[in-house]
Amino acid sequence: MAKTILEFDVVICGSGPSGATAAFLLAKHGLKVALIDKEQFPRDKLCGGLLTEKSYKLIKSTFGNDFFEPDLIEFSSNKFEIFYAKQKILSAFSKKLFIYVDRKKFDFAILKRALDSGVNFFSKTKVIDIDIKNLLVFTNSNIFKGRYIIASDGVNSVIRGCLIKKGILVDKEYKDNLTLAMEIYNYEFTTDRASIYFGFTKFGYGWVFPNKKRTLVGIGALISKNKGLIKKQFKNFLNSIGLDAPKIFNAHLIPTGWISNRFGFDNILLVGDAAGFVDPITGEGIYYAVKTGQMSAEAILMSEKNKLFAEVNYNSLIQNIVSNLKRRRIYRNLIFGTKFRLVIKFFLLIILFLFKDRLLKFIHE
Template sequence: MPDPDPAPRDLRRDLVRDADDVLIIGAGPAGCAAAHALASAGLRVQLVDRAAFPRRKPCAGGLTMRTVDALPYDISPVVQRVVDGWVLGRGLERAARFPRLGPIVAMTVREELDLFCLERARAAGAEFRVLPAITEITRGAGGWTLRAGGRRYAARWLIGADGANGVSRNMLRKTSHGDALEHGVAAEALVPVRDPARYEMELRLDWVPRGYAWIFPKAAHLNVGVYARAPTRGLKRAVLEFCRQRLGVTLAPREVFGHRVPHGGQRRPHAPGDALLVGDAAGLVDPLFGEGIYYAIKSGQAAARAILEQAAGAPDRFARYRAPLDRDLRGWRRLAAFFDARPAAAFRLFTLPPARRVIMKSTALGWTLGQTMRRLPLLPFVRVPARVGRRVT
């Protein structure tokens, strides 16, 4: 989906004058993507978060090339390493090395990435405010109002971008978006090593049921963790054991951080007039691998596009603009079901030489799962250029 077309500066005349045009709860990748697009188009945007930035954010921090391409600005200042190959294994015994056909993942640290994206949104004109405790969200004839710290903040449109456990989704259950999200869990640790450059990006399937362990090398450490598609006990112990067996490193339990991972999208569709939920707040995470930054950015941009068109008099088309993301996630859900039902067969299939080449080439090109399926017959004839879109090298 292309970035929203710029809106005329004078469209503010038709909006509520004693309030912001758009209120965005959550200043992660989804909220900042929406804020950047809306503020760049001239709307008054209030971006709020319960935390000051930079802040600790559990996340492996790997950005696929499609994620890099989705951003309207260069993120190379916060990229610590660019990966062009990886190892996929099952347990610790079996592993397959994938061919190097071009950059596939830009390694970042989320504290740095999120602060960088917030600074870009503010540079575009969005205002940022720390609101530690939002106590009420209400919808009225003129838009939305939230209460925090004894004050009220109003806007014509509301975007909820503060995650599956955030106040926007939980409070909006009283009015809309009442469906429960499916969710998995992840736990991770930052492992200092003498020479991170000698480590490859690595995934080990079935380290836990319906999940995998990972190693993501950064500039000065390894991000090591475990993801499971369903709630799983003992995930922190699984991280500690993986570090011990795979890396020979012993960590303390307090060094492992866990979090929920909503995935697969929400079953209830967006209705006109609803608040616009984006990113993790809408469960927009690939259930197979738990990757959500791409869907956060694209859903934030979809929300911005829908709001800009409504400001110009068009109907609410957010559901239409989010539809490609929902279709892609349904494809990932089917793949996850295949891995769950037949893990050994899935591993054999994905590590066949032709499959390895398809995976690496489509990832280097920045294609989504849906684009890869549609363009599969053409893939052998498509060259991976030195740079595709805004690329970090």
């Protein structure tokens, strides 16, 4: 049976923080928006749920001061500590709060804002392919046609894959910069601070984050630097803090340090994880997802006026983010690049004791 073609101004593929933010802003400006996701919402998402000051501020300025209803913040604290293997090397306070959310509730709250602004949401709709010339999105149900397409379908983006296959994007360095992250929820013990553990893996770290009734314990590291070892490293990390390894490991990829040659094609734009916009050192991605979701909407609204391709407008808007991520990738390679574990420890000690406040500024701002 022939599939129906549904027509919209903008078709947004993926309803995580990046896609739902773009959808909210575009619909608010009167565009007819389709937001597609393969999942039924609210859906779970493997994540530490940590919002830095810059994320918290950006989200409030985008969705309004009333966005963070008390129920949406699971925990907040300015306490943190850093370990090298089992040894604590710093216990301190940050001037700014770390906010912890539950991604199931948080992503659904953004989606609700989008729905309230008039977005047409299609759940259980999986993007399979696109026609870049005619701006068609093929899914397991209908075909969607837009004047613009936003690819917000996360780290395994189908649309990015299509652009790579066509030779428009170059995936050189993509695999080398992929982090594998594993995480468990522990309900047996609680904590009131973020604890970061170095020394269990290369080019990555372990974490213990507070949340309301549970503690989130995870590890994330570059696959290319820890071939086949990350599961074992996670087990060692869990055992070292007195936890048993689970039978089933929940794992997800994070693009940490891949800087694409292009961030779209004409009126197709890539945002958030689909574009590789994640901090290469910390793995923070929510800020970049919301920010680039916002910028993609702005680029499209500019195109409606100046008639340039949205990609041209988007490129000028994301310039600072791209240079910032490039700089952070250099720092990451410097900090984690040494082969000598003692040098890493020494580096960390110097940075923490001499530049603690600068480091916190670097993370929060």
